[in-house]
Amino acid sequence: MSPQPRSPAQHVSDPIYPEAANPKYTRHHPRWHRRRIPIFWWLRKWVYTKFILRELTSQPVMYAALLILLHVWIVGRGPEAYETFVEWLRHPLLVALHLFVLGGLLFHTITWLNLAPKALVLRVGERRIPDVLVLAAHYAGWILVSAAIFWLLRGG
Amino acid sequence: MRRARDPFFWGLFSAGGMLAALLLPALFLIVAVAAPLGWFGMTAHVDWLALVGNPLLRLGLFGLLFLAFFHAAHRFRYTLYDGMQLYHLDALISVLTYGVATVLTLIAAVVLATAG
Amino acid sequence: MPDTVQLEVFRYRPEEEGEPVFDTFEVPYRDEWMVLDALNHIKDHEDGTLSYRWACRMGVCGSCGMTVNGEPVLTCAAYLEAFLPGPIRVEPLRGFPVIRDLAGDLTDFIEKLERVKPWIIREETKDPSEGEYLQTPGQMAAYRRYSMCINCMLCYAACPIYELEPGFIGPAAIALAQRYNLDSRDDGAEERHEVLSEHEGIWSCTFVGECSAVCPKNVDPAGAIQRYKVDATADFFRSLLTPWRDR
Structure with a gap:
């Protein structure tokens, strides 16, 4: 129940002998008010929604890992199976799904790398390496590793 | 032993998260989208077969998949707890999420051991 | 700049009502006023029964934390100006049981x-x-x-x-x-x-x-x-x- 607005004039009460308008109230016995948490608490604020979306990238990660595994298995089953599989991957609906999954993966990468400097505190002697440098190193690593993958899978 | 559970799974979660962040976008882009559509990357079956034939690459891929499965399982477990407020189902959710990750890891081990 | 601004203040008076309500107060607007100044104005001039905690007014004692328009802030460091045109909704900090009005149990x-x-x-x-x-x-x-x-x-x-x-x-x-x-x-x-x-x-x-x-x-x-x-x-x-x- 959300509280109802009320004008201040309505609640003039005697501070010495308060009429207990609430019959459940016993004098000198505190009755705390505890607010309930809605099931969809993460819709209350955009930052919480973003947090849940970040956590839900576990599903694109799971999907991508499974698809890569499936791909390896199909490759091992011979050229015909592979051709059928690739044909299947070209289906517009699957392409759309996979672009969506890719979006999820990128969201995971960006949120993950952005938080990395918080968890990783590196020092040179007594001086802490600034967060910006730790962050830049992570992004450089990502670009480097991605470039290596592109080179490895470049094709003829 | 109860104290061992949290750091153990968090270790897998964070290692998997880092590997997935660095490797998965590029890998998935080529394997699932770019190569099939002929935008970029290997399209010939023989090329893929040669790549899969490399035991070191398969071992590396196994490491990535194993950690990615446990990363996703751990994260999803907490999503169910906090997002859906299912704290009372702790035991069931743990068995299901980590159980699925374990089964998938075993499948990945068999597939990658016999491929190539 | 407006002459006044409205504050919707969370009220919980266990002896009067089982559920909290919001009281609306019209307070003078001053550029240099913080949300805490507006609450003090209410307590001094409108309703002396309003309960909340504060002490130092300079962001050091840490006792005047409240939820203003959904965000947890130190009310002594939150300019009214930042929440214009209002109404400004003032609630106790989330996560703590409420003893009375804006005061939680810590x-x-x-x-x-x-x-x-x-x-x-x-x-x-x-x-x-x-x-x-x-x-x-x-x-x-x-x-x-x-x-x-x-x-x-x-x-x-x-x-x-x-x-x-x-x-x-x-x-x-x-x-x-x-x-x-x-x-x-x-x-x-x-x-x-x-x-x-x-x-x-x-x-x-x-x-x-x-x-x-x-x-x-x-x-x-x-x-x-x-x-x-x-x-x-x-x-x-x-x-x-x-x-x-x-x-």
């Missing part, structure tokens, strides 16, 4: 704070006549940020996990534990580890990150918790891989 936080032993623990103490425990500027820099905490509990109010899992020891208590763990004069890390390494210690945290976003003193509790997780995990795997090095 016992839970105090108990948790005590559990992490936020003081210097030494294996050997020396006599004061032998002098101070010296520290280099670098050694102080290691923990200084966490020592800025004023126990205002905005981080608890911002943390959805604390609200969902009331057992969670919470951001400020962990940051303060780290404040002493990282102090070169302290030997209490192992004692604190007993509390922090429980599930309701650091492991309940899922790094929402809002605790650090709302902190008025830039303490970064989220960073403190992540660092502790990394260290605890590294220790765990190290002892798993080299069990002979365990005591």
Whole structure:
């Protein structure tokens, strides 16, 4: 129940002998008010929604890992199976799904790398390496590793 | 032993998260989208077969998949707890999420051991 | 600039009504007024029964934390101007049971704070006549940020996990534990580890990150918790891989 607005004039009460308008109230016995948490608490604020979306990238990660595994298995089953599989991957609906999954993966990468400097505190002697440098190193690593993958899978 | 559970799974979660962040976008882009559509990357079956034939690459891929499965399982477990407020189902959710990750890891081990 | 601004103030008077209500007050608007000044105006001129906590008016005592338009803030450091045109909704901090109006019960936080032993623990103490425990500027820099905490509990109010899992020891208590763990004069890390390494210690945290976003003193509790997780995990795997090095 959300509280109802009320004008201040309505609640003039005697501070010495308060009429207990609430019959459940016993004098000198505190009755705390505890607010309930809605099931969809993460819709209350955009930052919480973003947090849940970040956590839900576990599903694109799971999907991508499974698809890569499936791909390896199909490759091992011979050229015909592979051709059928690739044909299947070209289906517009699957392409759309996979672009969506890719979006999820990128969201995971960006949120993950952005938080990395918080968890990783590196020092040179007594001086802490600034967060910006730790962050830049992570992004450089990502670009480097991605470039290596592109080179490895470049094709003829 | 109860104290061992949290750091153990968090270790897998964070290692998997880092590997997935660095490797998965590029890998998935080529394997699932770019190569099939002929935008970029290997399209010939023989090329893929040669790549899969490399035991070191398969071992590396196994490491990535194993950690990615446990990363996703751990994260999803907490999503169910906090997002859906299912704290009372702790035991069931743990068995299901980590159980699925374990089964998938075993499948990945068999597939990658016999491929190539 | 307007002459007045409306405040919708959360009222909970257990002897009068079982459920909270919002009272609307029209207060004068001043450029230099904080939300706390508006509340003080209400208490002085409109309704003396309004209950809330405040003391220093300069962001040091940490007692005037409230939820203003949904965000946990120190009301002594929140300009009315930032919430124009209003109405401005003032509620107690989330996550704590409400005793009356804007005052919450903070016992839970105090108990948790005590559990992490936020003081210097030494294996050997020396006599004061032998002098101070010296520290280099670098050694102080290691923990200084966490020592800025004023126990205002905005981080608890911002943390959805604390609200969902009331057992969670919470951001400020962990940051303060780290404040002493990282102090070169302290030997209490192992004692604190007993509390922090429980599930309701650091492991309940899922790094929402809002605790650090709302902190008025830039303490970064989220960073403190992540660092502790990394260290605890590294220790765990190290002892798993080299069990002979365990005591």
